[in-house]
Every structure is written in C-alpha cells, then in structure tokens.
Amino acid sequence: MNLRRLFGRQPKSSSVARERLRLVISQDRFDVDEESMRRLQAELMQVLSKHFDFHVDEVRMSLKQRGNSYVLTADFPNVNANKQA
Amino acid sequence: MGKVIVVTSGKGGVGKTTSTANLGTALALIGKTVVVIDADVGLRNLDVVMGLESRIVYTSMDVIENRCELSRALVKDKRVEGLMLLAASQKNNKDDIQPEQMKAICTELRATHDFVLVDSPAGIESGFRNAAAGAEEALVITTPDVSAIRDADRITGLLQHEGVEPINLVLNRLSPEMVRKGNMVSQSDVVGLLNLKLIGVVPEDREVIASTNRGIPLVHNKNSPGAQAYMRIAKRLTGQRIPIPELREKGFFSNILDWFSGNK
Numbered sequence: 001m002n003l004r005r006l007f008g009r010q011p012k013s014s015s016v017a018r019e020r021l022r023l024v025i026s027q028d029r030f031d032v033d034e035e036s037m038r039r040l041q042a043e044l045m046q047v048l049s050k051h052f053d054f055h056v057d058e059v060r061m062s063l064k065q066r067g068n069s070y071v072l073t074a075d076f077p078n079v080n081a082n083k084q085a
Numbered sequence: 086m087g088k089v090i091v092v093t094s095g096k097g098g099v100g101k102t103t104s105t106a107n108l109g110t111a112l113a114l115i116g117k118t119v120v121v122i123d124a125d126v127g128l129r130n131l132d133v134v135m136g137l138e139s140r141i142v143y144t145s146m147d148v149i150e151n152r153c154e155l156s157r158a159l160v161k162d163k164r165v166e167g168l169m170l171l172a173a174s175q176k177n178n179k180d181d182i183q184p185e186q187m188k189a190i191c192t193e194l195r196a197t198h199d200f201v202l203v204d205s206p207a208g209i210e211s212g213f214r215n216a217a218a219g220a221e222e223a224l225v226i227t228t229p230d231v232s233a234i235r236d237a238d239r240i241t242g243l244l245q246h247e248g249v250e251p252i253n254l255v256l257n258r259l260s261p262e263m264v265r266k267g268n269m270v271s272q273s274d275v276v277g278l279l280n281l282k283l284i285g286v287v288p289e290d291r292e293v294i295a296s297t298n299r300g301i302p303l304v305h306n307k308n309s310p311g312a313q314a315y316m317r318i319a320k321r322l323t324g325q326r327i328p329i330p331e332l333r334e335k336g337f338f339s340n341i342l343d344w345f346s347g348n349k
C-alpha cells in the first residue's frame with residue numbers, strides 16, 4: 001500500500017499539469033484529436049473482444065512523444081481468454 | 086540590415102504587449118535603433134503601455150492606404166532616443182490588412198533600424214498571420230499555465246511551417262514560490278515540453294501593473310526583478326551570451342530590505 005495514498009495526499013498539481021500537457025501537446029503535434037482517439041479505442045476494443053475478455057472501463061490509451069517519434073500505448077489490464085474463441 | 090521579430094503567443098493576455106514595450110525600450114537603452122509595431126488592429130494597446138497614446142497622428146493603415154509616408158507615421162518615444170512606435174488603427178479590423186502589406190512595411194523599416202518588434206494579436210487567424218508575415222524571427226511568450234503552454238506549442242508549429250527561425254521562448258509570470266510548493270510547472274518543465282530555446286524568464290512582478298498604469302515601461306525602474314529580466318533578454322537578442330539562471334525566491338533578508346526601502 002502506498003503511504004501517500006493511505007494519507008489521502010494528492011499528487012502536486014504541477015506534476016499533474018506536466019503529464020496532461022505532455023499528452024495533449026503530443027496529440028496536437030500528431031494532429032490526432034480526441035474524437036479520433038476515442039474511435040480508435042472503440043475499434044481496438046471491438047477487435048480484442050473477439051479474443052479476450054476485459055473490463056471496458058479499465059482500458060487506457062495514450063499517445064506520447066519520445067524523442068522525435070510517437071509511442072501509442074494501449075493498456076488492457078486483467079485480460080482473460082475468451083470462452084467463445 | 087536589422088532584424089524583424091514577431092512577438093506572439095497564441096493564447097491572449099500572457100504578456101505580448103508588455104514584452105514588446107519592455108524589450109523595445111531595453112534594446113533602445115543599450116543603444117540600438119528600434120521600431121515597435123502594434124499589429125493588434127482594432128484592439129491596439131502598445132501605445133498606452135508605452136505612454137504614447139496622446140502623440141499618435143497616423144497609423145499603419147494610413148501608410149498602407151497611402152495617406153502618409155512610413156517615416157512620418159512613426160511616433161518617437163518620450164524617454165529613450167532611437168525608439169519609435171508604429172500604431173495600429175482602431176477603426177479597422179484585422180482583415181483590412183494583407184500579409185504582403187505588413188511585409189512591405191517591415192522590409193522598409195529593417196533597412197534603417199537595428200530591430201523591428203511586431204506585437205501580435207492573440208489567436209492564430211489573420212491578425213497573427215499579418216504580424217508574422219514580415220518576420221524572420223519570433224519570440225513566443227507563454228505563462229506557466231496549461232492552456233498558454235499548449236497554445237505556445239501550436240503557434241510554434243505554425244511559425245515553423247512559415248520558415249520563421251530562430252523561435253525563442255520567453256517564460257513570463259513565473260512565481261518561484263509556487264513552483265517550490267508544487268503548484269506551478271517549473272522553468273525546466275516548460276523547456277522540456279516545448280521544442281524551443283529559452284531566451285529568458287520574467288518573474289511575476291506587481292510593478293508591471295503599476296508601470297502600465299503610468300505608461301512607463303517597467304525597464305525604466307531598474308531595481309525591479311521584471312526590469313532586470315527584460316534587460317537580460319534584450320542583451321541576449323543582441324547576441325550577448327548571458328546564462329539563464331533558475332529564478333529564485335527572494336530570501337527573508339531581501340524582503341526586509343525591500344520593506345525598508347519602500348519597495349514593497
């Protein structure tokens with residue numbers, strides 16, 4: 001258990017700002033708007049749901065700049081093999 | 086042959102006009118010849134920040150529409166030799182000027198002055214495009230807040246697309262105390278987020294408002310931290326190499342000194 005969380009301490013607003021900016025700036029530069037990201041996420045979930053079970057509201061996607069390139073990360077925690085597959 | 090530098094930001098209210106007035110004055114104080122151009126047509130402000138509002142007879146619109154020669158439209162600064170203002174028309178709007186016309190004005194002015202600083206309006210539309218049209222270099226102004234930083238990145242992309250180079254970053258209104266408490270992104274955070282070269286950091290300084298009230302640019306008040314920051318940026322613009330320190334909070338002792346000298 002994280003001590004900070006135990007005492008209800010929130011992360012500093014400056015580090016929240018930094019992370020949010022990192023994300024929104026790389027999306028702006030990449031010219032991907034939130035709507036397209038949402039659509040991409042929906043399509044990915046559709047494909048993956050044919051093979052795996054997962055919790056829809058746990059899925060996280062992000063696009064980040066690393067050096068001069070971009071890294072697209074899709075996080076599907078707690079996947080289980082799909083019974084029907 | 087002088088340099089034409091557009092002062093821009095994307096987001097409004099971050100200090101473009103304050104920076105143009107102070108850097109123009111600072112450059113003139115170190116002996117350069119300078120013209121500051123108000124490109125905020127319809128919402129001009131540079132004249133009042135510099136305290137020159139009562140002296141304006143002609144504007145850039147009069148030059149464009151051939152009612153007046155460019156040299157006659159320039160208003161001499163009251164306090165510093167070598168500093169001139171080209172005012173914007175209040176009766177027109179941003180679309181009444183074409184980029185080519187702005188470019189022609191800048192080209193003519195840079196032939197006879199060391200620096201031409203163009204105060205851009207907020208936004209990324211025609212007003213910004215006109216302001217940037219004649220510029221070879223840019224100063225992007227941002228404050229340490231999320232929306233200003235995001236817009237600074239956006240405007241940087243547009244400037245790069247136009248081939249403006251170099252683009253330097255001015256971080257305005259930084260409060261070291263808030264950075265220390267974790268309530269404001271730091272100088273190095275901003276530099277890490279934006280792909281720009283930092284040319285200076287201007288602290289949050291209450292003297293800015295007092296100097297605007299009086300129409301006397303801050304750099305005339307040599308003791309203020311904001312004035313010193315602008316003087317350093319001006320020197321860097323002339324090619325002097327002056328390191329950029331991380332801004333520090335005022336210590337207890339200097340606060341006491343300020344209090345006794347009535348600087349509070």
Ligand SMILES: Nc1ncnc2c1ncn2[C@@H]1O[C@H](COP(=O)(O)OP(=O)(O)OP(=O)(O)O)[C@@H](O)[C@H]1O
Nearest residue numbers: 097098099100101102103207258288289290293294
């Ligand atoms: N370093 C500073 N410390 C404190 N106040 C500041 C500082 N810089 C600017 N301000 C204040 O912020 C306000 C906006 O500044 P300014 O008019 O220069 O911004 P702008 O980017 O030109 O705005 P606009 O987009 O409307 O043209 C003014 O009230 C000014 O006094």
Ligand SMILES: [Mg+2]
Nearest residue numbers: 101102125130
């Ligand atoms: Mg302005």
